[in-house]
Amino acid sequence: MTDPKKMIINxxxxxxxxxxxxxxGNILLGSNDFHSSFAPCSVTENCSLGRSCHLHNFMRRGGQEITLQVQVLDTPGYPHSTLSKKHVKREVKEALEHHFGQDGLHFALLLQRADVPLCGQEALSPIQMIQELLGPAWKNYTAILFTHAEKIQEAGLTEEEYIQRASDTLLTLLNSIHHRHVFQYKNRNSLNEQRLPILERIMEFIKENYYQVLTLK
Structure with missing residues (x-):
């Protein structure tokens, strides 16, 4: 039986x-489930699912305090330095169906470095993969997560100024996904200071979708 006081987001x-x-993914989970390192090549080769601990009294819904649990699917980078598009797409498709096929996907997060302009065909490849995997409804279930957002502050810009100066490609993408985006700052003191604002923003997107999920059957 589903616990009305608990919510799991995928x-x-x-x-x-x-x-x-x-x-x-580790920040969203509040853990170190996923191997993360700097390298001149792709590091992640397989999809893996991580589950967070319970965040008690994270939000209120229907007058009740809700405990939140986050499930995050990490996927290989694309384009990949060693794996073909066909292999990566098959790997991700099977993982989405296996982990979220029954319960559905709340949001796909497109990771975009804030210090790297979104331009060129190669940069559009992950977006094309999202479209192919999620189908026509992808725009309603996709948001951009800007990593390395501390670089924006170092440049003396606000988030609004950063978006205003963005490339036409990025602005077009933001328009298509209803301007759903969130910034990740790694220069904040604690993991919760990095994590909670992102989760709160994602929950706003989920509420805008009336808590509906994208089915992947």
């Missing part, structure tokens, strides 16, 4: 190699 991470997917 998230999948997409992005180019070294965009910070595994690191972001």
């Amino acid at each position: 998230l999948a991470l997409f992005g180019m190699t070294q965009s910070g997917k595994s690191s972001a």
Whole structure:
């Protein structure tokens, strides 16, 4: 029987190699489930699912305090330095169906480094993969997670100014996904200071979707 005082949200991470997917996944989970390291090549080769501990009294819904648990699917970077598009796509498709096929996906998070402009065909590859895997409804279940957002502060810009100066490619993408985006700052003192604002923002997106999920059967 489903516990009305508990909510599980399902998230999948997409992005180019070294965009910070595994690191972001660890922040979302509040743990070190995913191997994350700097390398001149793709590090993640297989999909893996991580589950967070319970966040008690995270939010209120229907007048009740709700405990939140986060499930995050980490995926190989794409384009990948050693794996073909066909292999990566099959790997991710099978993992999505296996882990979220019954319960559905709340959001796909497209990881984009804030210090790297979104431009060129290669940069669009993860977006194309999301479209192919999620189908026509992808725009309603996709948000951008900007990693390395501390670089924005170092440049003396606000988040709003950063978006205003973004490439046409990025602005077009933001328009298509209803401007759903969130910034990840690694220069904040504690893990919770990094984690909670991101989860709160993602919950806003989920509420906008009336808590509906994308079915992957």
